[in-house]
Amino acid sequence: MSRELIVGAVQLRNGSTAVRADGEVIWITPRPRSEQIPAGATSLQLTILQFNQVHQGPLTFTAPAQIKAVVALLNVLPASQPGPSSCPADAGIRMRLVFRRTPRSASHSRQARVKRRVRAAARARARSR
Numbered sequence: 001m002s003r004e005l006i007v008g009a010v011q012l013r014n015g016s017t018a019v020r021a022d023g024e025v026i027w028i029t030p031r032p033r034s035e036q037i038p039a040g041a042t043s044l045q046l047t048i049l050q051f052n053q054v055h056q057g058p059l060t061f062t063a064p065a066q067i068k069a070v071v072a073l074l075n076v077l078p079a080s081q082p083g084p085s086s087c088p089a090d091a092g093i094r095m096r097l098v099f100r101r102t103p104r105s106a107s108h109s110r111q112a113r114v115k116r117r118v119r120a121a122a123r124a125r126a127r128s129r
Helices: 064-075 104-128
Strands: 002-011 017-026 043-050 053-061 093-100
Touching: 043 064, 053 064, 064 093
Parallel strands: none
Antiparallel strands: 002 017, 043 053, 043 093
């Protein structure tokens, strides 16, 4: 919420003083926690769209420092306020950001399963020769 009080004073012709006070309150819708990007993202996929057609990408980023910086930047942006808005210079360009969190243990266990299958297949081939 934004509050402002403007007070003005002027001298009147008869020598007295007139005081005017104008108050204004603007309700700013806060960003709900459900719109925050949670910590722990391990990859970021970026796609540039123009008029809903892929213009560039998708590009995938996996550097933790880069992802953390983007998350921090996006999480401090103010929420879009309700009501009409217009941008006559809108060229139809949109940016789609997809954050993914791959649990390390799941990734490692998946890799371990693949390695076990490869070893088992190699042993089976060696026995059949």
